[in-house]
Amino acid sequence: MNYTGERFLPDECQGEISIEHYQRYQFASRLSRGKAILDAACGEGYGSSLLAREASAVVGLDIDPAVIENARQKYTQPGLSFVTGSIASLPFEDHSFDMAVSFETIEHVDIPTQEAFLTEIKRVLKPEGILVMSTPNRAVYTDLVSGTNHFHIREFYVREYEDFLGKLFRNVCLFGQFPDLGYFIMQPGTGETIRHESKPPEQCRYLIALCSEADPDTGFDTSGLARFDDSMYYSLNTAVHNLESTVLKTKAEAENFQARQEQSIAELKNLAASLEQDISNQKKYVEHLERDLAGQKEYIPHLEKDIQTQKEYICRLEKDMKTQKEYICHLEKDIQTQKEYICRLEDGRDEQAGHIVRLEQDGTEYRSYIAHLENDISEQKQYIAHLEQDIKIQAEYIQKLGNRST
Secondary structure, three states: OOOOOOOOOOOOOOOHHHHHHHHHHHHHHHHOOOOEEEEOOOOOOOHHHHHOOOEEEEEEEEHHHHHHHHHHHOOOOOOEEEEOOOOOEEOOOOEEEEEEEEOOOOHHOOOHHHHHHHHHHHHHEEEEEEEEHHHEOOOOOOHHHHOOOOOOOOOHHHHHHHHHOOOOOEEEEEEEEOOOOOOOOOOOOOOOOOOOOOOHHHHHHHEEEEEEEOOOOOOOOOHHHHOOOOOHHHHHHHHHHHHHHHHHHHHHHHHHHHHHHHHHHHHHHHHHHHHHHHHHHHHHHHHHHHHHHHHHHHHHHHHHHOOOOHHHHHHHHHHHHHHHHHHHHHHHOOOOOOOHHHHHHHHHOOOOHHHHHHHHHHHHHHHHHHHHHHHHHHHHHHHHHHHHHHHOOOOOOOHHHHHOOO
């Protein structure tokens, strides 16, 4: 079995928890001689084994089959048996037991199960039977130390516990179980008896109820049940020192963490200030861009108008250039005609010797006219070259205007 904190395991639990569990069964053993006893929610079985030393028969009951099988293997003394079953529906005949024991069980179940459990205990007890049941006192176990036990579903205050048990039992006698701490001065080898003043149930950590229909026998001495174990003190003292060390270590870590956090905060503040400055600069730059964009938007219509004007001018230049090219073709055709005519004149020079002088004069005139035509053609070609250069410049300007508008 593995220890989970819900069940007491004597092989794994020592110190205070061991003392308080064994002490309850030792208390019940004072009443167990010769009786048939039910140990309800017996757990590991150590308590049932203790009761069996004095009782005539003990039946340990638990809801977990694995726990019961472990108990059967571990505790095999005569008169002791273990069965699997629920405390809400005990698998026994009416009036089967002289005594029922259930320690630290009732707080682990809900109210309907608590009510059913008590009814079942009453049913299986003989009319003169006794119930010995314990539970934590919520006022001390939980409230006083601001603690919690997640295995507990419903804990009781003293008055609640008495009222709960009093529903089915005429007599309810409460005993208080509590730890204490003290110092002693004793001579070695002496057997001095130490007695402790009693406490009211309201001040006790645990409540042990002795319930019956008849007046219970409560005259037995419980002083012999007291157990002194200085390991409880030293365990607590060690735990306190460990906690102090942990607190100091945690405090130092917290201070270091705080210093790192403060440094990080300072760095973040500086970063935030830098970011705010960057944001301010970016806003100013955005405003500049927006103004520039507005100016560009205002300039775009002007550019578009200028582009249109330049396109119209180019069209006129192209038209003029076409006209000049047609005129050049006409001039070239006219020159060709004159050359052909000169050739015909030169061919007829022998037959028209008399006419040569006039022809030479005419040739001179025609050559002069041809030179004039050739000069005019040269000027027209230069003008065309000028037009082409102008068109090229205008095209580049239009392209630049187009890029700026984009």
